[in-house]
Amino acid sequence: MDLELALRMCEAALKxxxxxxxxxxxxxxxxxxxxxxxxRMEGAGFAGASLAPGKACAAAAHRRPTAELAPTAASGPGEYLSWHDRFVCVGGGIPLWADYGETERVAGGVGVSGGTAEQDVACAEAASSVWRTR
Known part of the structure; x- marks a missing residue:
């Protein structure tokens, strides 16, 4: 994961x-x-500044989109709700996969917050498509 690629991913999400x-x-x-x-887009709510990185971290740590983690998190407290307040388990986080020789591993995550759950997911998917076509 390098800065140039990460910036292009952010730009795709903003578009x-x-x-x-x-x-x-x-x-x-x-x-x-x-x-x-x-x-952060001009006018974005202040909560997104914490929620977007939390979604990215949760997706990378659990190796699953955060939309898949949401039902488990809603069922009660536990590791899916929070880990040192770094995991946000609602739609908008997507893990980023990379090939490492014969195995595939998570190389990071992207998180989006500020729209509806569907909008956040669509924006995160736009960012992850930049990763996949790098």
């Missing part, structure tokens, strides 16, 4: 948000959950 009519924040993290890039 999708404009098409969707959403005002979002977007974050890209590496495999360790460390923030590589973050962008």
């Amino acid at each position: 999708q948000a404009a098409r969707e009519g959403a005002v979002i924040s977007v974050a890209v993290v590496d495999a360790g959950g460390h923030l590589v890039s973050f962008q």
Whole structure:
């Protein structure tokens, strides 16, 4: 995961948000959950600044889209709800996969917050498509 690619991913999410009519924040993290890039559209709510990185971290750590984690998180407290307040398990986070020789591993995650769950997912998917075509 490098900064240039992460910035292009954020830009793709912002363009999708404009098409969707959403005002979002977007974050890209590496495999360790460390923030590589973050962008916030003018007028985006302040909560997205925490939620977008949390979705990216949750997706990378659990190796699943956060929309898949939401039902488990809603069922009660536990590791899916929060880990040092870094995991946000509602739609908008997508893990980023990379080939490492004969295995595929998570190389990071992208998280989007600020729109509806569907808009957040669409924006995260736009960002992850940049990753897949790198």
